[in-house]
Amino acid sequence: MGTTTKRAATAFDSFFLPYGEEGEEHFRNHVELVVDTLADVFQEMDQPFQGKTVQDIQQELNGMLDLSEDPQSLHEVLREIKGPVLKNSLHVSHERSMAHLHCPPVLPGVLAELIISSLNQSMDSWDQSPAATYVEEAMIRYWSDLIGFSERGDGVFTSGGTQSNYMGMLLARDEFCLSKWGHIVQKDGLPGAFKKMRVLCSEEAHFSVTKSVSQLGLGEQAVVPVPVNEDHQMELDEVSRTVAQLEQEGLLPYAIVSTCGTTDYGSIDPLEGLADFCEEKGLWLHVDAAYGAGLLLSEKHIDKLAGINRADSVTLDFHKWLYQPISCGMFAVKDQKHLRLLSHHADYLNPLEDEEEGILNLVNKSVQTTRRFDALKVLLTLKVLGTRLLGSMVDQTMEVARFAAEELEHRHRFFVENPSPELSAVVFQYQSEESSDVSGLNRKIQQKLFHEGKAVIAKTSVRGETYLKFTLLNPRTTEEDVLAVIEEIEHTAKQILGGTPH
Ligand SMILES: *Cc1c(COP(=O)(O)O)cnc(C)c1O
16 A cells, blocks of 8 residues: 545545445445346336337426436436336347347346446557457457457457448458559549449348448449349359459459348358359458357357358457347458558557557557447456357247247248248248238338337338348247247237227
8 A cells, every 4th residue: 555645525526436435335326226227127118118109208208308507316317217218218138129130238248338437448549458458359369260260360349330341341442452553542542443443242231331332432333232042142153243244344343242141131141152252353352240240159050151261351240149238349350461451640649659669559450549348248248158158049049030930931821031041030021811002011010019019020121012020139039929929910910900999
């Protein structure tokens, strides 16, 4: 112990993190208040959504959004937000919440959030995250190894799949301009021939691919959507035919995005074949495994990812099928030299001399500056759950998805678009001769279920028609839950068709 003198108390003391016994007590009590409030809320939320209308929610919120100059106790504020905000939220941890790629978070991840924000490290420069920098590096190493990259593999945590896809498209663009023309986009902007550059992806690739390429100055016209087969995958023949045609037109295809788990169907483009093709043609291969990366820990289904190690860059999301609280994603590259295309030296943050001295400033690898210590969530989860259990959660959801698809196929009112789900999503339509507008009927079913709050399922568009979708991410969702939701859909459809008032 040094010669610390007692500080004089200030009006701000109770609002900052603890030092000394009183502070600790205060912190503990307030955390407990939050835990108690959440416990109450979850107990009262017996369905995935309370079913209030937008107007009702807005009205309830209006009552509590007024601010004043005077402080209120945390206790009082929690009581105020409990109804309007907490109970009107979507209960993503509910077993019958199965709409989007929106996961129930595991507790180690939730609790890590408290540590992350309490320590409030910033991942941009080593002097703001002296230990956290190396935790992130270790997590990058771990996932890069799982992908199957060599020791040259590298990466960085991101805010999610959109940012990771953006980074993939950025590096692909800059690497192509550099290798083809010796042109440095970072310094000189786009080269004259940029209008000829083309990226190929599945017509069912995530919209963030097109959005990124467009934001990167190449325009939406630079993205060539490749039609999919009946299993919703790009076919190699189609890809090579498209590339040949583009070349014939004098255009410059330079990258292919292979989706490993499309958002709607979980379908996987043929990875090995695309890797061979990209190698042969010298194209950048970006694999969007925002969804499919869940399989990296699955002992049963890891084979579905065969070939992912041959990608130049990979998108993975931990906040989808790896059960982390939002936000948590990663961008991985096969060869760390490509990340250098991003680095920019600011005197105050990551001066060149730091690099010369071997100081690791992760800002060099990121498109963000101030950045969260999300890697801690992943570390805590891997350690507390163990990798086997985490992998088996993913397997469990795949089994329930298969059950759901089979069950729907057996019922004559349903048509299943992907009867053998590749991952854990099932797309289907309720069909009825009594209805002249099947799309409208499915839209109404989804809305009515949502507003009654009994089940939260998604709707999507298939060949211009409205279909329904289950995205099963919660390993606690059972076959009984699925049956109950299917029956609820049938019941709801009959109510709508019969015009029964609800
Ligand atoms: C969700 C998703 C994305 C976008 O990821 P965010 O984390 O929402 O930014 C990208 N690609 C695929 C295939 C996705 O499913």
